[in-house]
Amino acid sequence: MVRPDRKRPVTSVDVAAAAGVSQATVARCFTTPGVVAPDTRLKIEAxxxxxxxxxxxxxRSLKSQRTSIVGAVVPAVGEYWQNVVTYFSRRLTARGRQLLLFSFLDHAEVNETLEAVMQYRLDGLILASANIAEAQLARMRQTGLSLVAFNHPDAAGIVPSVTVDNEAGASELARHLAGLGCTRVLYLGGVAAASTDRARFRGAARTLASTGATCNYMEAGAFTYEAGYRAADTAANLDRLPDAIMVGSDEVAFGMLDGLRRRGLTAPADVLVTGFDGLPQASWAGYDLTTLVQPADQLAEHAVKLASGDGSDASDAPPPSVVVAGTLRRGLTTRRGDAGRARPGSYSRRSCGTEPSAGR
Amino acid sequence: MVRPDRKRPVTSVDVAAAAGVSQATVARCFTTPGVVAPDTRLKIEAxxxxxxxxxxxxxRSLKSQRTSIVGAVVPAVGEYWQNVVTYFSRRLTARGRQLLLFSFLDHAEVNETLEAVMQYRLDGLILASANIAEAQLARMRQTGLSLVAFNHPDAAGIVPSVTVDNEAGASELARHLAGLGCTRVLYLGGVAAASTDRARFRGAARTLASTGATCNYMEAGAFTYEAGYRAADTAANLDRLPDAIMVGSDEVAFGMLDGLRRRGLTAPADVLVTGFDGLPQASWAGYDLTTLVQPADQLAEHAVKLASGDGSDASDAPPPSVVVAGTLRRGLTTRRGDAGRARPGSYSRRSCGTEPSAGR
DNA sequence: CGATCCTATGTATACGTATTCATCGTTGCA
DNA sequence: TGCAACGATGAATACGTATACATAGGATCG
Known part of the structure; x- marks a missing residue:
């Protein structure tokens, strides 16, 4: 390797000179190798x-007007999102795209950050934030970048959208509980304003109603462990403990389980508990939670495909909205037969290790 | 908002024409607002x-030779890394930089991916992968981008490096255990080849030796929950259970705790257990793990600062290597006084909620 | 009041590549 | 043999901005 003068970076012009060809041919050699003669190509590559x-x-991006970069705007907190980001990255890399990531704590940061994002002329943008100004959305689409709303059911119809089937998933969990004889169910949501939260409650309530069971709603206030932990106090203080507590997210469910244990209550002995998301930790023996596993890899793949703008951008066709079904994971927290035997601190064997988590 | 012909994006030239000034003035207006007259600026902004x-x-990047983008190459798995990525993103955004993220599963992907990364002329690159070819490292530095090795102690001296003080941290944990009367300690590492793993074991072994305690090493095989869970079997089958098990990472420690419970063993009653990293979950009531909390925000800040290349790049000065001290978190898993009272499934109050986790 | 300096702006160019158009040598076919 | 078609390449230009340089006008100072 010769020293490239240590200062000026080497460009295609330098290569052209060294290979005795024109810059254009060098460029072709890297973008359309098929059109340059084999021996010329060897010279250039050498x-x-x-x-x-x-x-x-x-x-290249300036000239071709395509960056091969896809952005993702994602909440900074929560195990769920951290998982999803990893899938985005992997899928994009597989497609030869790069991932420009924006983590936000407060939704207020988003619109501000978005301004900076737009300067980079991304090929696509995956949005996992709820409240983007409609006007801004419109302006963004005009620039020709492919927007995708991720896990944001309300956006379907306005913007291409990818989401798990929240309502059907919650319905499946509810059916599972009904099958175990539950008639009084408490639904613990994270934030009532979130469209995923509402869809999940809707699915649960509808299905439970059809079996004659009741389903009250309660709000934890956030999609966090701590919120679930605190909610356990409220739940434990109810006049009568419900048969089951359906929690709107796994992380909140973990908090709920730990909070209940502190009050001497355990699942499934005293109350059944379900989650939603299918985090890897749900299959850890310490929790072994019954939950609805989101096929995070599939969801990511769909989002990435749409954001990569590979589809013919007819742009007059209705925005495609992908809804993927989740799968039920039966954990210890709803194992009725074991209720008598299960003591806090004892865990079943099958719950870990041997069975690969579907969420990973 | 007038329609910008719907096809051609609007450029600084268009703005210049509309404002009756030259393109140069428009450019100045967005990069050096100070040098353009106030009334002109208003016209342009309008x-x-x-x-x-x-x-x-x-x-802008093409002309100025600076992209304001910093890359990060990070393992795809592990709660620890997911946390760190979030901090990177936040810190970079605060500095007006963007984060280009690469998650890799297999170290083999890295060198391949790196090739693609280099095309983007990043301002800086944070590396959290161990085995980058030395030659490639050298080539990368030549291009003028600021490399930073994150949590990779071995790289210090070769490349600017940011890491927690692994040895001192492990030493502090060991001192804590020694103070509780432990004389027979088992150290459970993740991957013996990892330089962090070795540093931690070194710190633990040295300190324990000075107190007359023994410290055997055992390898889990990976930095994962499952690896810890499996290792618990091996540990439980030892002729005699050690006084304490020092686990090289929190995630592995969680697996160890759950694995031990399955065998009817609990911490701190039967054996003390410590972790390393200070994940948010360590303070969850379900584990309440004694661990060494990495100041992830500080580490990220240092890494981002170095990668942003703000420091005068003398480039002949020895590469700066930042080592930050962690802090001990005392959890239930080493609470000796409670050993008699502690039953599996009962958790102390102070372990959750009221005490904000230092790791967040 | 003229020389000087400073401020605000315009002109022109370069950043490194992709791509269109033109060119030139070759092959195929009548 | 002549002409069309083709394949490979070179020359030239555009992508949208930042900046060095030039310039014009006003303020400052002697």
């Missing part, structure tokens, strides 16, 4: 190698 | 607003 040439994606 | 002008960061 020269490029020797000089340590690395194509400049910035210049 | 025109820009009216046309819906958004500066093109790609073109």
């Amino acid at each position: 020269a490029a190698d020797r000089l340590g040439y690395v194509p400049n994606a910035i210049a | 025109a820009a607003d009216r046309l819906g002008y958004v500066p093109n960061a790609i073109a």
Whole structure:
């Protein structure tokens, strides 16, 4: 490797000179290798190698008006989102795209940040934040970038959207509980304003009503462990404990389980508990939670595909909205037969290790 | 907002025409607002607003040779890394930088991916992967981007590096255990080849030796919950259970705790257990783990600062290597006084909610 | 009041690549 | 043999911005 003068980076022009061809041919060699003669290509590749040439994606993007970068705007907190981000990254890499990530704590940061994002002329943008200004959405679409709303059911119809089937999933959990004889169910949501939260409650309430069971709603206030932990106090203080507590998210459910234990209550002995999301930890022996597993990899794949703008952008067709079904995971927290035997602190064997978590 | 012809995006030239000034003045207005006359600026801003002008960061980057983008190459798995990524994102956003993220499952993907990364002329790159080819490292530094090795002690001296003080942290944990009268300690590492793993064991072994305690090493095989869960079997089958098990990472420790419980063993009653990292979950009531809390926000801040290349790049000075001290979190898993009272399934009050986790 | 300096702006160019158009040598076919 | 078609390449230009340089006008100072 020769020293490239240590200062000026080596460009396609340098390679061209070294290989005795024109810059245009060098460019073709890296974008459309098929159209350049085999021996010329070898000469160019040799020269490029020797000089340590690395194509400049910035210049390429400026000329071709495509960056191969997809952005993702995602909440900073929560195990669920951290999982999803990982899938985004992997899927995008597989497609030769890069991931520009924005974590936000407060929704207020989003609109501000979005302004900066737009400067980068991303090919696509995956939005996992609820309240984006409609006007801004419209303006963003005009620039030709492919927007995708992720896990935000309300956006379907306005913007291409990818989400798990929240209502059907909650319904399946409810059916599972009804099958175990539950008639008085408490639904613990995270934030009532979230559209996922509402959809899940709707599914649970509808199905339970059809079996004659009651389903009250309670709000934890956040999608966090701590919120679930605190909610356990409220639940334990009810006149009469419900048969089951359906929690709107796994993380909140973990808090609920720990909070209940502190009051001497355990699942499934005293009350059944279900979650939603299918986090890896749900299958950890310490919780072994019955939950609805989101097929995070499939969801990510769909989102990435839409955001990559591979589909013919007819742009007059109704925005595609993908809804994927989740799968029920039966954990110890609703194991009725074991209720008598189950003591706090004892865990069944099958709950860990041997059975690969579907959520991963 | 007038329609910008719906096809051609609006550029600084369009704004210049609309405002009756030159393109150069428009550019100055967005990069060095101080140097343009107040009334001119107002005219330009009005025109820009009216046309819906958004500066093109790609073109800016091409001209200025700076992208304001910092890359991060991070393992795809593990709660620890997911946390760290969030901090990176937040810190970078605060500095007006963008985060280009690469999650890798297999270390083999890294060198391959890195090739693609380099095309984007990032301002900086945070590396959390161990085995990058030295030659590649050298080539990358030549391009002028600021490399930072994160949580990779071995790299210190070769590349600017940011890491928690692994040895001192493990030493502190060991001192804590020694103070509780432990004389026979088992150290459960994740992957012996990892430099963090070795540093932690070194710190633990040295300190324990100085108190006359023994410290055997055992390898879980991975930094995962499952690995810890399996290791619990091995540990429980030892001729004699050690006084304490020092686990090299929180996630592995969670698996160990659950694995032990399955065998009817609990901490701290039968054996003390410590972790390392200070994940949020360590303070969840379900585990309440004694661990060494990494100041993830500080670490991220240092890494981001170095990667942003704000420091004068003398480039002949020895690469700065930042080592930050962690803090001990005393959890239930080493609470000796409670050993008699503690039953599996009962949790102390103070362990959750009221005490904000230092790791968050 | 003229020389000087400073401020605000315009002109021109460069950043590194992709791509269109033109060119030139070759092959295929009548 | 002549002409069309084709394949490979070079020359030239555009992508949208930042900035060095030039310039014009006003303020400052002697």
